[in-house]
Amino acid sequence: MIPMPFFSLIDAILQLYTFIVFIMVIFSWLLSFNVINRHNQFVDMVWRTIGALTEPVLRPIRKMMPSLGGIDISPIVLLLGVFFLREMNRWLAVRIGV
Numbered sequence: 001m002i003p004m005p006f007f008s009l010i011d012a013i014l015q016l017y018t019f020i021v022f023i024m025v026i027f028s029w030l031l032s033f034n035v036i037n038r039h040n041q042f043v044d045m046v047w048r049t050i051g052a053l054t055e056p057v058l059r060p061i062r063k064m065m066p067s068l069g070g071i072d073i074s075p076i077v078l079l080l081g082v083f084f085l086r087e088m089n090r091w092l093a094v095r096i097g098v
Helices: 004-032 041-064 074-096
Strands: none
Touching: 004 041, 004 074, 041 074
């Protein structure tokens, strides 16, 4: 039997990843509208870190998505996938009876 903290840990990791994707989207908007500048070392460090965490997952999604004329909806698809995984995790925890 799998202990309950295992399912809680998976849920916490998925929730953290959701937060990181939201930060990536907000950062990309702020960079696009020149509110923040990548010449700032801190901003560049945060952007590279967020990119390293999200790009390996977003890249395959972007390859499968049709071109929408400059609109990138891959983060929305990723968030839907993460929400699905969180619900599957909860369902599995209830199904096992933890």
